[in-house]
Amino acid sequence: MVQSSLPFPLVEGRAHEVCGAGAYSFAFALAAARGGQVLWVRETWEVARVNPDGFATFMDPADLLLCNAQSQLEALAVTEEALRSGAVALVIVSLTKPLGLTEGRRLQLAAKEGKSIALALIPEGMGSNAAETRWRCTPHFDADECANDRAGDSTLQRWELIKNKSGTLGVWYVRWDRASRRLAMVSPAGK
Amino acid sequence: MFDGIERRVVSLWFPRLASDRALRLNPIDGPFALTLKENNANRIYCLNAAAEAQGLHKGMTYSDARAFCPDLRSHVAHPPEDQRFLQGLRRWATRYCPWVGLEGEDGLVLDITGSTHLFGGEGAMLAQMRNRLARAGMTVRIGLGDTRGAAWALARHGEGIAPAGAMLDAIGSLPVAALRLGAETSVALQRLGIRKVRELAATPRAPLTRRFGPAALMRLDQALGDQPEEISPQAEPPHYGVRLTLPEPIGLIGDVMAGIQGLLGQLCPKLQAQEVGARRLCVTLGRVDRDSQQVELRLARPLHDPHRILPLFERGLKDLDAGFGIERLRLEATVVEPLPARQINHVSAGRKDKLDDLISRLGTRVGLENIQRFLPADSHIPERSFIISPAAYSEPVRHWCPARPRPVVLFAPEPIAGRTPHPPQRFRWRRMALTTGRAIGPERICPEWWLEDEAWRSGLRDYWRVETQEGRRLWLFFTPQAPGWFVQGEFA
Structure with a gap:
């Protein structure tokens, strides 16, 4: 099977x-x-806290703003307002309840x-x-002893x-390269 | 110099400023004194007339005073508050003339030239001052003369009004100390037999200058009007409030916004002139039925640009009840911060302003404290190696360089089974059965003994990076002092 190229970074707007x-x-990685x-x-x-020392290998923590919302409705309102303003390149929102069609469409328009x-x-x-695209990301155990250290x-x-x-669907194996700060495609052994 | 108008100066002296202020707040009958700790001794700082009648005096130690007068009531003095009170009196005194300055720590000096007729002459004016101050519970001594020096002398040494143009007659019989001379100079003059101002004025000038320097005669000349002396009125602190009264009540959001735009047009030039920016603005909307509503706006950065502030008001005005209509608008910058003029460059300005405006706008929705950013902190404890602070009150810090790999997500330690120092081969975490594929470690982290932390009670921690066969890479730690395994984070 010929693998299509990874549509990343995602489509703007x-x-x-x-x-x-x-x-x-x-x-x-997207940020x-x-x-x-x-x-x-x-x-x-939300209990899980993102750790700036951890994601500093991806992006500069100075570029990240956090916003604590009281409810999902407020979170969506904030997301929409931030998207509309164009002052931020990316808005990440953690959701816990399913989105209705109206809310989803409003996010698209914003x-x-x-x-x-x-x-x-x-x-x-x-x-x-x-949603334009939906991804399922799962970590994968790498049997290759040295690959992890190289990256x-x-x-x-x-x-x-x-x-x-x-576009079409697909599966890709990727790894974040800390040194070059970019995504590296990996062909998994034994697949 | 005033084309025939005589200059007239009033000097007000409040001999019991501090104790009068304390008694105004907390009236007490009988002897009362304020004490201040100087050189390790409590001394009397200010006292009322009843206490003075008992033979107490300023500067006396408090224990002596208690011995003389057992029923003495006392409080601790607070000189900065007294100064603030004196500023209040200064503001009050501007009702008599615009030219009011401070005289030392317990006096005021007023240049009332040309404003006495508004109060029915000098005598009536002084009587009014005295009445109003007495009603407020203040003891005051008032002197009026042609010069600041003469007014001072009359206020401190025998009150009175010096008739225009006859300063020497008015203050001639006062002691030389009335000339604002230092204690040393006045004592030395008295030793020479010069006790009265008149005697000093009659003494040949050259030997006096040789003996006491120019200062003594300068004070005399200032009091007699031969040398000028200025009165420095204090600048009023700038007031950042503007108001608008409408001939007809309004009710539409667009109209209110237009009103606020007009008010911002007046307020912002004021802010710009003072090189400050508003951090918090408050609009008070007065309705026809005498009710009023307030809309508060907190900004992420100090601002003084009307076109940036105006759109931020929109959200606050939305859930407002105009009732039968709004007829008064009042806009006040309640909190201001310095905002000096900055050089505009084509690289940075636009994007940052946009972000600040976004923070302000989101702040009106979720509260300005809830928009936060990460700042580095100096600690090797993982959960304390950063702090989260409100973005509106902090600047971003670049150049993070974590020394060792750290997980991207941190959570409170979650216990798993296992008691041996080496990571367990199989374990269950969050109802998942996981198998260790590879383990890297340990990295030992010691608790910070100088900080009390409940989570670190179990002592040392040996951290391991565990890669599971199922894919997830977890951050586990073992506590050797109280054997147990915990999961604290997940790597990316």
Whole structure:
């Protein structure tokens, strides 16, 4: 099977979704590829904290703004406003409840107006129909002893495109290269 | 110099400023004194008339005073508050004339030239001052003369009004100390037999200057009007408030915005002239039924550009009840910060301004404290190696360089089974069965003993990077002092 090329960074001016255990890596890889200011919107009660020392290998923590919202509705309102303003290149929003068609479509329109990207981190199986692409990212164990050290300590990821409005689906194995700060495609051994 | 108009100066002296202020707040009958700790001794700083009648005096130690007068009530003095109170009195005194300055720590000096007729003459004016101050509970001594020096002398040494043009007659019989001379000079003059101002004026000048320097005669000349002396009125602090009264009540958001735009047009030039920017603005909308509503706007950066501030008000005005209509608008910059003029360059300005405006706009929705950013902190404890602070009140810090690989997500330690120092071969975490594929470590981190931290009670931690066969790379730690395994983060 001939593998199509990875559609990354994602299409500008659209809303995308990502799920799975590697969603954080995907979000930071996108932020790094996109450059510029990033706004991370989350609900106040979220326990998992992103660690600036951890994602400093992807992007400069100075470029990341956090926004704590009281509820998902408020988080969506903030996301929409930030997208519309065009002041940030990427808005990442963590969602816990499924999005309705209206909310999904509003995010699309806002992203289009501000020429920025919306990336929703969703729980598995809760995608909205309005999303441009949906990815499932899972970490993958690399049997090759040295590969991890060569890339400077990063996880081999399996990125699966499970929804694409304007293209084909696919599966890619990628790894973040710390030294060059870019995504490296990997052909997994034994696949 | 005033084309025939005589210059007239009033000097107000508040001999009991501090104690009067304390008694105004907290009235007490009977002897009362304020004490201040100087050179390790509590001394009397200011006292009321009743205490003075008991034989107490300023500068006396407090324990002596208690011995003389057992029912003495006292408080601790607070000189900065007294100065603030004196500033308040200065503002009050501008009702008599615009030219009011401070005289030392407990006096005021007013240039009332040309404003006495508004109060019915000098005598009536002084009587009014005295009445109003007495009603406010203030003891005051008032002197009026042609010069600042003469007014001072009359206020401190026997009150009175010096008739215009006859300063020497008015203050001639006062002691030389009335000339604002230092204690040393006045004592030396008295030793020479010069006790009264008149005697000093009659003494030949050249030997006096040789003996005491030019200062003594300068004070005399200033008091008699031969040398000028200025009164420096203090500048009023700038007031950042503007208002608008409308002939007809309005109710549409567009109209209110137009009103605010007009007010910003007045306020912003004021802010620009003072080189400050508003950090918090407050619009008060007065309705026809005498009710009023307030809209507060907090900004992420100090601003003084009307076109940037105006759109930020939109959200606050949305959920406003105009009732029967709004007829008064008042805009005030309640918090201002210095904002000097900056060189505009073509590289940076636009993008940053846009981001600041976004922070302000989101701040009106979720609260300005909830927009945060990461700042580095100096600690090797993973959860304390950064701090999260409000973006509106901090600047971004570049150049993060973590020395060792750290997980991208941190959570509170979650216990897993295992008691041996080497990572468990199989373990269950979050209801997943995981198998260790590779383990790198340990990295030992010691608790910061100088900080009390509940989570680090279990002592040392040996951190391991564990790559599981299932794919996830976790950050595990072992606590050798209380054997147990925990998961604290996940790598990217």
